[in-house]
Amino acid sequence: MPDHVRTADGRRLRIEIAGDPRGRPVFLLHGMPGSRVGPRPRSLFLYQRGARLISYDRPGYGGSDRRPGRRVADVAEDVARVADALGLDRFAVAGRSGGAPHALACAALMPDRVTRAAAMVGLAPRDARGLNWFAGMAPSNVTEFRTAVSDPERFAAHIIPRSARIRDDPARLLEELRADLTADDRLIVSDNTVRSMLLRNYREALGTSPYGWIDDALALTGPWGFDPASIKVPVLLWHGQEDVFSPASHSAWLAERIPHVTAVLEPSAAHFAALRALPRVLEWLLSG
Numbered sequence: 097m098p099d100h101v102r103t104a105d106g107r108r109l110r111i112e113i114a115g116d117p118r119g120r121p122v123f124l125l126h127g128m129p130g131s132r133v134g135p136r137p138r139s140l141f142l143y144q145r146g147a148r149l150i151s152y153d154r155p156g157y158g159g160s161d162r163r164p165g166r167r168v169a170d171v172a173e174d175v176a177r178v179a180d181a182l183g184l185d186r187f188a189v190a191g192r193s194g195g196a197p198h199a200l201a202c203a204a205l206m207p208d209r210v211t212r213a214a215a216m217v218g219l220a221p222r223d224a225r226g227l228n229w230f231a232g233m234a235p236s237n238v239t240e241f242r243t244a245v246s247d248p249e250r251f252a253a254h255i256i257p258r259s260a261r262i263r264d265d266p267a268r269l270l271e272e273l274r275a276d277l278t279a280d281d282r283l284i285v286s287d288n289t290v291r292s293m294l295l296r297n298y299r300e301a302l303g304t305s306p307y308g309w310i311d312d313a314l315a316l317t318g319p320w321g322f323d324p325a326s327i328k329v330p331v332l333l334w335h336g337q338e339d340v341f342s343p344a345s346h347s348a349w350l351a352e353r354i355p356h357v358t359a360v361l362e363p364s365a366a367h368f369a370a371l372r373a374l375p376r377v378l379e380w381l382l383s384g
Contacts, residue, residue, distance in 0.1 A: 098111070098181065099111060099112075099159075100159065101177055101178050101181040102177075103173070103174060103177050104173075104177070107155065107160070107161040107163060108159065108160060108161045109152050109153065109155075109160045109161075109174055109177065109178060110132060110152060110153045110158055110159030110160050111132060111150065111151065111152040111178055112132040112133060112150075112151045112152070113148065113149065113150050113151075113182075114136060114139055114142055114148075114149045114151075115139060115142025115143060115145075115147045115148050115149045116142060116143050116146050116147060116148055117148060118146075118148070119142070119143075119145075119146040119147045119148035120146055120147060120148060120187075120188070120382055121148045121150055121179075121182070121184050121186075121187040121188070122147055122148065122149055122150065122187065122188045122189070122190060122378060122381055122382070123150050123151070123152075123175055123178075123179075123187055123188070123189045123190070123199075123202070124136060124149055124150070124151045124190050124191075124192075124195075125151075125154070125171070125175075125189065125190065125191035125192070125195030125196075125198045125199050125202075126151060126153075126154070126157075126191075126192070126194075126195050126297070126301075127192050127193035127194045127195055128193060128194025128195075128309060128312040128313065128316070129157065129259070129262075129269075129298060129301040129302055129308065129309040129312070130154075130157065130193075130194065130195065130297055130298075130301050131153050131157050131158040131297050131298075131300040131301040132151040132152050132153045132158060132159075132300075133151070133158075133293075133296055133297055133300050134151065134192075134293070134294075134297040135290060135293040135294060135297065135371050135374070136149060136151070136293075136374070137149075137374060137375045137378065141375060142378075145378065145379065145382055146382070147378060147382060149378075150178065150182070150187075152174070152175075152178055153300075153301070153308070154171070154174075154195075154198070154308055154312065155174070155308065155311065156305055156307035156308030156309075156310070156311050156312075157300075157301045157302075157305075157308030157309075158300045158301055158303060158304065158308070159304070160308070162305060162307045162308070162311065163311070164307075164311070165311075166311055166315055167315055167318065167319065167320060167321040168197050168198055168201050168315050168316065168320040168321060168322070169201050169204075169205060169320060169321025169322045170315075170321070171198040171201050171202060172201055172202050172205040172206055175189070175202050175206070176206060176209070179209065185209065186209055186210075186211055187209065187210065187211065188210065188211050188212045188213065188214075188381040188382065188384065189202045189203065189210055189212075189213045189214070189381075190213070190214040190215075190216065190374075190377060190378065190381060191213075191214070191215055191216065191218065192216045192217060192218075192370050192371075192374070193216070193217050193218065193341070193342060193367070193370070194218075194219075194312050194316060195218075196215035196216055196217065196218020196219065196342075197215070197218055197219055197221075197316060197320060199213050199214065199215050199218075200213060200215050200218070200322075200324055200327065200331070200350075200354075201320065201321070201322055203327045203328075203329050203331060204322040204323070204324065204326050204327045205322055207327075207328045207329055210329050211329065211381075211384045212329060212330045212331070212332070212380070212381050212384040213327070213329060213330075213331050213332070213381075214331070214332040214333075214334065214377045214380065214381055215331065215332070215333050215334070215347070215350070216333075216334045216335070216370040216373065216374070216377060217334070217335055217336060217339055217341070217342045217347075217367050217370045218333075218335075218342055218346065218347065218350075219316055219342050219346050220324075220345075220346040220347075220349045220350055221319075221320050221324070222245070222316070222317045222318065223319070224346075224349050226349070227345060227346070227349045228345070229346075230242075231343060231345060232340060232343035232344075232345060233340060233341070233342075233343055234276040234340040234341060236272075236276065237340075237341055240254075240313065241313065241316075241317055244313040244314055244317045245317045248314055251310065251313065251314075252306075252310050255306050255309055255310050255313075256306045256310075258306075259302045259306030259309055260302075260306070262298055262302055263298075263299060263302040263303055266294075266295040266296075266297075266298035266299045267295060269298050270285055270291070270294065270295075273341075276340050276341070277366070277367075277368070278338050278366040280338070280364060280365060280366060280369060281366045281367060281368040281369065284368045284369060284371060284372060285368055290368075290371060324350055324353055324354050325353040325354065325355070327354050327355065327356075328355070328356070329356065330356045330357075330358070330384060331354050331356060331357045331358070332357075332358045332359075332360065332377060332380050332381070333347045333350055333351055333354075333357060333358070333359045333360065334347075334360045334362075334370060334373055334377055335347040335348075335359075335360070335361055335362070336361075336362045336364075336365030336366045336367060336369045336370070337361055337362060337363045337364070337365065337366075338364065338365060338366040339365075339366045339367045340366070340367070341367045342367065344361060347359065347361070348361075358380075360373075
């Protein structure tokens with residue numbers, strides 16, 4: 097199997113495949129910052145479910161070349177290119193956190209190829225009518241997203257040295273987030289297996305460039321390039337009520353607009369509980 101594919105414009109996309117090589121394909125789109133080696137169910141689980149899990153580094157992360165000025169909608173071209181390279185006509189798509197809007201983009205823009213899509217602890221569009229976008233969001237996230245909107249150059253100047261520090265010591269990111277984690281989230285990220293996956297994920301994500309993180313934030317807070325209401329395929333929205341990184345009101349807004357939606361709200365869960373829910377979400381994706 098190849099470890100990378102080339103896009104039509106010559107960019108390199110680094111890919112990773114896990115599970116049953118003959119299984120039903122599911123793309124797993126990582127968070128922000130994140131990479132193709134982000135947290136996932138164990139290989140035995142994937143084999144038992146007949147799942148072929150495909151991940152790749154979004155442009156600017158890990159082993160993928162940057163695509164300056166990318167929008168959320170642009171993910172559809174890259175996923176289609178990876179699918180073509182692997183000989184896949186139809187597939188499901190899941191995205192967690194910063195990957196969730198990208199999963200919705202695939203569902204909206206490739207209705208003939210995407211069977212089902214799941215968006216976990218994701219955001220709504222920045223221009224979502226009637227939504228107080230920052231309500232319930234941790235102050236640190238509010239500051240960073242506001243800066244990304246109002247002064248992208250200043251935002252980049254902040255992320256570049258922060259990215260370098262986290263690359264050298266990935267545990268720094270978890271420590272930075274610690275004050276905003278619920279007791280349940282702290283328990284999840286303190287699990288040795290989960291923590292190891294997260295640290296490897298952050299190191300890989302930022303190992304070559306900070307621009308995946310920068311471009312993700314600019315894409316998420318800019319025009320997405322598609323309307324979630326146009327999605328025709330079945331969608332699962334999963335969110336934890338206690339999430340302060342991506343408030344649950346964002347999923348509620350999306351649930352009111354996406355036609356064929358199943359919305360799951362876990363009352364005592366927060367952001368990292370999506371890792372615990374991922375096996376159930378994959379089973380839903382594979383049941384279609």
